[in-house]
Amino acid sequence: MTFSKRSIAGALLTALVLTGQGCGGPSAAEVAATKPVTLTVWRVFDTANTMRDIMDAYTKVHTNVSFKYVQLRPEEYRDELLRAFAEGKGPDIFSVHNDGMGEFKSLMAPLPATLKIPYTTVTGSVKKEKVTVIREDPTITPREVRRDFLDVVAGDVVLPFQATQNAPTEEKVYGLPLFVDTMALYVNRDLLNAAGIAEPPVTWDEFQAAVMKLTKVGPNNEIIQSGAALGTGANVERAFDILSVLMMQNGTQMTDSRGNPTFGSYETPAHTNPGQDAVRFYTDFANPTKEVYGWNAQQPNSFDAFVAGKTAFFFGYAYHLPRIRARAPKMNVEVSPMPQIKDSRAVNMANYWIETVSKASKNQNFAWDFVQFAASAEQVPSYLKAAARPTARRALIQSQVNDEDLAVFVGQLLTAKDWYRGADAATAEAAFEKLIDDVLAGMDVEDAIKSAQNRVIQTL
Known part of the structure; x- marks a missing residue:
C-alpha cells in the first residue's frame, strides 16, 4: 500500500467512474488514462538502473506514463538545473540536496492535499470489462512525514507556505527523500x-x-x-x-x-x-x-x-x-x-537528497504521485538495495541493521541532524x-x- 494507492473505503475522496458505455466516445477518465505522459527526472550520482524497478512498477499501474531519466554530474548539476528552468525546459521531478531546499524552494510545487489520478481496472468474472476511474486520493501530510520518516527529514521538507501574500501561513510538504x-x-x-x-x-x-x-x-x-x-x-x-x-x-x-x-x-x-x-x-x-x-x-x-x-x-x-x-x-x-x-x-x-516536483511541470499530479510511490515503504527497498543507501524511513531501519556495509550508517540514523536553512x-x-x-x-x-x-x- 502506498500513499496514493490507499483503499477506496479509507482514502478515496472522489471516484468518477466513467466507462463511456452508452456514449458516443471515450469518457474523460478514459482520455486521461490513455493520454501519453512523459515524466522527466533529473538526479545526481544514481544511474537509471537504481530506479528501474520502481519506474517499471509505476508504469504497470499507469500504462500511459513513461520516464526520461537524466543523470548529471554533481559539479554541473546546479548550473544545468537553473539554466533549464530559466529556459523553460526544466524537469518534472528533480533532486535537491538537503542543504539546498532554501535555494530551490521557489522552483518547487508543494504537495497538494489530494491528487487526481486516472486508473483503469478490469472487472467482471465472466464478461471482462475495463473500467476507468479518476481517483482523488489524499497525500502524505506533514504529520505523517514526522511519524514515518527520520526526525531530520521533516525539518528539511516540511516548509511554510502562503497561497497569497495575505493568506495565513501553513505547512506544506515540498519533497520526500529516498535515503538518508x-x-x-x-x-x-x-x-x-x-x-x-x-x-x-x-x-x-x-x-x-x-x-x-x-x-x-x-x-x-x-x-x-x-x-x-x-x-x-x-x-x-x-x-x-x-x-x-x-x-x-x-x-x-x-x-x-x-x-x-x-x-x-x-x-x-x-x-x-x-x-x-x-x-x-x-x-x-x-x-x-x-x-x-x-x-x-x-x-x-x-x-x-x-x-x-x-x-x-x-x-x-x-x-x-x-x-x-x-x-x-x-x-x-x-x-x-x-x-x-x-x-x-x-x-x-x-x-541526503530530496525528490521534489517543479512548479513549472505540466504533469504535477503524476509527478507527485510518482515521488510518493517511489518513497513508499513498499517500493523504496529496491532502490536502497541497488544504490547501497541507508533508509530514510523509520520502519525500514530494522531491515538494514544487519547489512555488513550499511550497518554503521544505519545505526546512526535516529540521531542524525543537520542545520543549514x-x-x-x-x-x-x-x-x-x-x-x-x-x-x-x-x-x-x-x-x-x-x-x-x-x-x-x-x-x-
Whole structure:
C-alpha cells in the first residue's frame, strides 16, 4: 500500500467512474488514462538502473506514463538545473540536496492535499470489462512525514507556505527523500594494528590518543604518516559537515527558532561558547604546536590520502565505501561509528537528497504521485538495495541493521541532524572553510567564528 494507492473505503475522496458505455466516445477518465505522459527526472550520482524497478512498477499501474531519466554530474548539476528552468525546459521531478531546499524552494510545487489520478481496472468474472476511474486520493501530510520518516527529514521538507501574500501561513510538504546517509569514521585497520591499537576510537578522547600514536612527524614538522585527515578546510572532504557535527555534539545552538545562525554567538548558562571550543578542537589537528598535530594544508585531499594509505582515519559517508574499494581494493578498511563526546547524547550528521516536483511541470499530479510511490515503504527497498543507501524511513531501519556495509550508517540514523536553512549552501561552506583558515593563521577564535556567522547570515 502506498500513499496514493490507499483503499477506496479509507482514502478515496472522489471516484468518477466513467466507462463511456452508452456514449458516443471515450469518457474523460478514459482520455486521461490513455493520454501519453512523459515524466522527466533529473538526479545526481544514481544511474537509471537504481530506479528501474520502481519506474517499471509505476508504469504497470499507469500504462500511459513513461520516464526520461537524466543523470548529471554533481559539479554541473546546479548550473544545468537553473539554466533549464530559466529556459523553460526544466524537469518534472528533480533532486535537491538537503542543504539546498532554501535555494530551490521557489522552483518547487508543494504537495497538494489530494491528487487526481486516472486508473483503469478490469472487472467482471465472466464478461471482462475495463473500467476507468479518476481517483482523488489524499497525500502524505506533514504529520505523517514526522511519524514515518527520520526526525531530520521533516525539518528539511516540511516548509511554510502562503497561497497569497495575505493568506495565513501553513505547512506544506515540498519533497520526500529516498535515503538518508550519515557520516562515519573510516579506519585503515593495518595502520592501527601496526600502532598497537586494537579497536577504533569511540570517543573523541580516544580519537585524540589514537591520532598521537599513529602520527609520524619528521624533524622539520613534515608529516610522514598522518593519524587523521582533519584540521584544515580545503583539503578535507566535507570539512563543513565535520565541524558542524563537532559543534552540535558539543551543545552549540546552530540557529535560533527563526533559522538565523547563532553558532558564533550562542552561550551556555556558564557563559561559554561551545562552538568556539569545537573550532579549537578541530584546528588543533593542523596546529604544529599541539600534540594531536598530524595534518596540514600541504597534504593531499583527505580521501586521496586515505586510499593511498597515508592517513589512518578518514571521515566519510556510505557513498565513499565503493569508491574506497575501487581505489584501494586491498586495503583492510573498517567503518566505525562517528566518535562522540564521552557520557553525552549522540549526535550524527545527515547528508541526503530530496525528490521534489517543479512548479513549472505540466504533469504535477503524476509527478507527485510518482515521488510518493517511489518513497513508499513498499517500493523504496529496491532502490536502497541497488544504490547501497541507508533508509530514510523509520520502519525500514530494522531491515538494514544487519547489512555488513550499511550497518554503521544505519545505526546512526535516529540521531542524525543537520542545520543549514539558507539560500546559498556553497557560501555557507566557504564561510566555514575561511573560519578554519583564519584560526590556523592566528586569528582569535571568537572573532573568526563571529565573522563566519555574519557570512552565513548573508545567505538567508
